[in-house]
Every structure is written in structure tokens, then in C-alpha cells.
Amino acid sequence: MVGLRVPPGAHQNFDVKFIAARIATSHSITKFRRRTTNKVQVPTFTMASRPTVSIIGKDGAPTGATHAIPAVFTSPIRPDIVQQVHTGIAKNKRQPYAVSEKAGHQTSAESWGTGRAVARIPRVSGGGTHRAGQAAFGNMCRSGRMFAPTKIWRKWHIKVNQGQKRYAVCSALAASAAVPLLQARGHQVSSVPEVPLVVDSALFEGAAVAKTAAALSLLKAVGAGADIEKVKKSKKLRAGKGKLRGRRHRQRRGPLVIYDVETDGKELVTAFRNIPGVETSPVTALNLLQLAPGGHLGRFIVWTSAAFKALDQIYGSTTEASAHKRDFLLPSNVVSQADLTRLINSSEIQSSLNAPKGEAVTRRSAVQKKNPLKNKQVMLRLNPYASVFAQEAQKKQN
Secondary structure: OOOOOOOOOOOOOOOHHHHHHHHOEOOOOEEEEEOOHHHOEEEEEOOOOOOEEEEEOOOOOEEEEEEEOOHHHHOOOOHHHHHHHHHHHHHHHOOOOOOOOOOOOOOOEEOOOOOOOOOOOOEEOOOOOOOOOOEOOOOOOOOOOOOOOOOOOOOOOOOOOHHHHHHHHHHHHHHOOEHHHHHHHOOOOOOOOOOOEEEOHHHHHHHOOOOHHHHHHHHHHOOOHHHHHHHHHOOEEOOOHHHHHOOOEEOOOOOEEEEOHHHHOOHHHHHHOOOOOOEEEEHHHOOHHHHOHHHOOOOOEEEEHHHHHOHHHHHOOOOOOOOOOOOOOOOOOOOOOOOHHHHHOOHHHHOOOOOOOOOOOOOOOOOOOOOOOOOHHHHHHHOOOHHHHHHHHHHHHO
16 A cells, blocks of 8 residues: 655645545455454555556457556646646747837827816817817827737747646646546546556557548447547537637547557557547657646546556656656655654654653743833843842932
């Protein structure tokens, strides 16, 4: 059984979903055993982190072949890093926009000055029309320019460190193997035989899956049909002006198919791309925008066996460097056990501590401020010799 590890720095964003995800990494089997001591029912989890994953065939049944789970799936799940990196790289596709530099100033207007019982705002010259004499140019005027007109030289793009991007991708991959996170994100994976879901690459040999019908039947066979139906029913008309700007509809995300170009070919891209919500990505160019859409962990991924086996070479481990990414080691937790209360109260640490030296003295958080020049007790507390000065001063007066 693998202990619960809380990602460092994520205590504020850590909730019950992530705790359940770390306990049940992958589609694990959960057993509850009733304990008689103290009459408390304590859950006991088995297979919290399985060493292998089965490879699924065409009919949705295991082929009998298995493969060890790559080390990248043991990476720390850091939602704070994923959200920060996603926010940064999502800005790199923005297109600059600005209003015209002449907008609001394409008129002849001049202020009438003072003494006319009207505001000093520039007014349109001329006559013979209602427009003459109307205020112009100002942002408070009709047909005037906006306040602080937008410029195209705004800082549109954000640079994100390469190490942070790699850390976020590793966290997103690790979260894709946790069923609670997939369900929390809205994916319908109750009929999926196993997570991570690995499909045999032999099904794609010779461009066998090049049509949408073949791809759809394959997804339904492996249990992803419910997730596709969820995507179809989620299509809604967008609210706001986005309808006029090429973003008329909005819908949920479905499965992400990750493949190996050298083994599986590129024909499967044309087969999957017309299925609503389904996306494809080569294993050598994984994108956080697809692995964690919206910065939310837990994307449902369908792996081909060739792509799944290539993960160890691409990402390496915590001790062996990656063969594709220079000087890159998988991230690991700074502490393996983040439950400090459990550590401090353990018998090993308590046996080495000294006995407490008396009772702890609690200071008052707020003390009333008193003037030592008017309060004799406060003055003596600050300056014990003040009483001697007072006596000498009294003797001199006498």
C-alpha cells in the first residue's frame, strides 16, 4: 500500500478529491474491513498503485499482454503549478486587438473657452445641423473616443519556464491515472475496464482505423461510448458576443487519444477528429492545454500501447534522465510523508524528546496601552529605579 502523499505547496488547494485520488491512484479495487476495536469502520485499500496495466484488444477485453506503469504516473499532483502554467501558455495564442487611432477624433472640434455657461469640452464647429455645438473627443461624449484606447503593443504573451511546463505535464499525466479525478472532472468512465486505458497498437496497423465509423466502434468497445454521448448532449449555444466571432457553440471535452506516430501512423487522426469532443495528440508532443483543459486535472486519455511504452524513454524517472529531454528528471515530493502531526506524535520521535519543562505560559494577544507617566505600576515595571527618583524629588521639596 502506498502512503498518502500531500504535494508540497498545495495545502490550500488540496481538497477531498485530491486526497481520494492519491489513495486510489489508478482504477483500484477498494475493500472495507470492519474493525472491532473502538467500533470504528476503517477503510483498507488494496492495489493502491498497481505495477502493471493490461492492454485492451478490439472487443474491449484484455489481450493478456501487460506493461509496467511508467514512472511518470507517480509524479506529484500539483494543481497549483498546473493552473499557473496553463494560464501562462494559454495566453500565447492571443491575437492583438486595438481600436483605431483616429476613432473619436475624426471631427473638427474646439473648446469655446470660459464665459459661455457651458463646459470647456471641445465642441463641433459649424452650423446647420444638430451635430454643431455638441461635445466631442472626450470619453464622456457621444461619438467620442474611449478612455485609454487599446494598443496593439500590449504585453500579450507570457514566458513560462521550461521546467515548470514539464512539471505541469507530468502532474497532468499522473492525474489522468486517478479515477476520482476523472470523475470529478465529469468524464463518464464507469464502464471503462481500466485506467490508464491502453489499447493494442496492432489495431491501427495498415491504417485499419482510418474512418470515423471504425474509430467510433473502437471507442465504444473499450467503454468510452458514454463519455462521447455526454459530449454530444452538452452542446449549447454560447452566451454573449462570442456567437458572432466564430465561437457560436460550446461543449464538453471527451477522450484524448495519444498515439505514437512511428508505430500507429497518422491515419487515425482523420478517423477520430470528426467525433465530438475527441482529440488526438502524438506522445512526443503532449500539450498541457489538452492534458488539463481549463487548468483542471483529470483528462480521460486513451493510450495506444506503443505510445504508453514510449513514456519511460520520453520522461525517464526520478533517477534516470530522459532520453528525449536534456537533463530532465521526473519531479518528486520533497517529503514522502506530509502528515506532520503523525510524525511528531510517532513513538520514534516522542521517545527522543525531553520532558516538558513546566506548563506553557500563554501571553495575552492584546494588552491595553497605559501611560507610564500617569500609572505608577506601569512606570515601575518599565523603570524599577523610578521609585528612588520619586523619593529624592519629594525630599528636595520638603
